[in-house]
Amino acid sequence: MAGQTITLYNGQHEQTTDALVKAFEQQTGVRVKVRNDDEDVLAQQIEQEGSHSPADVFFTENTPPLARLEEKGLLSPVQRTTLSQVPSQYDAASGDWVGVSARVSVLVYNTTDLTPAQLPKSVLDLADPKWKGKLDIAPSETDFAPIVTSIAQDKGDAAAVSWLKALKANAGSHQDPDNETLVANVNKGVTELGVINHYYWYRLRDEVGQKGLHSALAYFAGGDDGYLLDVSGAGVLKSSTHQAAAQAFVAFLVSQAGEQVLTKSDSWEYPVGSGVTNPTLPPLDSLHPRQFDLSQIGDGTKAVTLLQQAGLL
Incomplete structure (x- = not known):
């Protein structure tokens, strides 16, 4: 994988993503080319590009854009080892995308x-x-x-x-x-x-x-x-020609190393992977949000x- 380049369509906050990309590149030797835009704009572009999309990974601030691509069959299943790092309520029931932060x-x-x-x-x-x-x-x-x-x-x-x-x-x-x-x-x-x-x-x-x-x-x-609770997530495009590297990037996002990057950044989000917590925020388990399945939000x-x-x- 080292020496490969993957393309990330990023709808998350740029500062947060920049820190995650830098850490991933240093750890793996894989280069990440980032395209930043509104997540809905990026989702529409991926739909239009179809099987010819240059995107390998789609990283969003919210789940509806991922759900849209999931419904259209444009995402590859996330590796089970990656999904296992995150409580299932933060992932797609289909396993096509994984929650990263909340x-x-x-x-x-x-x-x-x-x-x-x-x-x-x-x-x-x-x-x-x-x-x-x-x-x-x-x-x-x-x-x-x-x-x-x-x-x-x-x-x-x-x-x-x-x-x-x-x-x-x-x-x-x-x-x-x-x-x-x-x-x-x-x-x-x-x-x-x-x-x-x-x-x-x-x-x-x-x-x-x-x-x-x-x-x-x-x-x-x-x-x-x-x-x-609103969830940020990521998925791998089925059309990606760099499946292994793309899956590795998504796995990194929810790994202990990736979630620690998130915690130490100025994003002020809750990590949801690998048991990492953000000590500067009220504990996630102290909150009492509506029990609202992410699939209910839909696209x-x-x-x-x-x-x-x-x-x-």
Whole structure:
């Protein structure tokens, strides 16, 4: 394998992937050519390229793009020894892709404007008109889609659309293009609260320092529709002409060495492979997210449809 070059289509955060790639190259002698883009854009490109795709591995921030390729039969089964390093709830039931890291959806709030006692216990409560002009949303973010799917599966599609329309009304002009903007707005007091994945707040804390921090995180009630674990994953393309090297890269991602790279990076994600933990975060087993099978999220098309019906996409 040493001396080979594989192509990675990367939808994960670039800084995290760069650190993982560097460590893998040093360990194996395999060179990794990285193409960075939005994970949905990359998934669409792989579909269009079909059996001629130059991609060997697809690494995503969320599972729906992997599920799309899985459904179309474009992924090779991940090696069993690799899958065995990760609890099965973080992998595809088919074994076509493996979970690498996890984030939890949380509420971020401005600590000057709100106290913990004033915070909603459920994501559904954000539809209350009392949050009009105070709520910030980033509906086009891929992290938001699983919450929409969760509500639709629990309450029905009509209820999910009604909830989304209420959020749109409450947010008004505060519909941000990404979670980085959302968390910055809440921290500055432009808005008072919003839903994000936890790591955006930790990265903001690194950026502004303790003196510049005017926000905090809070969890919804255990099992709430908005309290989810989102998983980053990776899979090998069936069309890859470097199957062994591609499988080795995916195996590295969930190995102790790979997960330690993740833990020591500034990604602030939870490693899910090889029993590695991130001591700088609340323990993963101390969280109480909704028990939501990753297969229930599917390829993300339902969430997109509902967001479009609500006028948020």
